[in-house]
Amino acid sequence: MPSRALLDEFIAVVESGDHAGAIERYYTEDASMQENAAPPRVGRDGLVAHERGILARTSNVYSKAMSSVVEGDRVAIHWIFELTSRSGRVHRVDEVALQEWRGDKIFRERFFYDPGPPKS
Numbered sequence: 001m002p003s004r005a006l007l008d009e010f011i012a013v014v015e016s017g018d019h020a021g022a023i024e025r026y027y028t029e030d031a032s033m034q035e036n037a038a039p040p041r042v043g044r045d046g047l048v049a050h051e052r053g054i055l056a057r058t059s060n061v062y063s064k065a066m067s068s069v070v071e072g073d074r075v076a077i078h079w080i081f082e083l084t085s086r087s088g089r090v091h092r093v094d095e096v097a098l099q100e101w102r103g104d105k106i107f108r109e110r111f112f113y114d115p116g117p118p119k120s
Helices: 004-015 019-026 044-056
Strands: 027-035 058-071 074-085 090-102 105-113
Touching: 004 019, 004 058, 004 074, 019 027, 019 044, 027 044, 044 058
Parallel strands: 027 105
Antiparallel strands: 058 074, 074 090, 090 105
């Protein structure tokens, strides 16, 4: 079960821009992440690789936790992310992350956000 201090530490790492490092440090080896209703991605190494792939396509990522709640092994975080592409286009994501922790590590995480207009 995460303490408030541990959750604040995790949030600070993400807000510092070390997204892949946060996954390496705070997720279990068998962790999963799920975007809205998409199938979950499973395994910390794959999660880190996916995150690095996203970061490689950006020139800057701004991350801010607007609020967070800890209730036993469950955590909810309201995030604002602004991803700037290499061409300068900014994509803003207003997201709620629901996490399940196993001890002091994240075991399962699901993100809820509006993906934007449908792509044609």
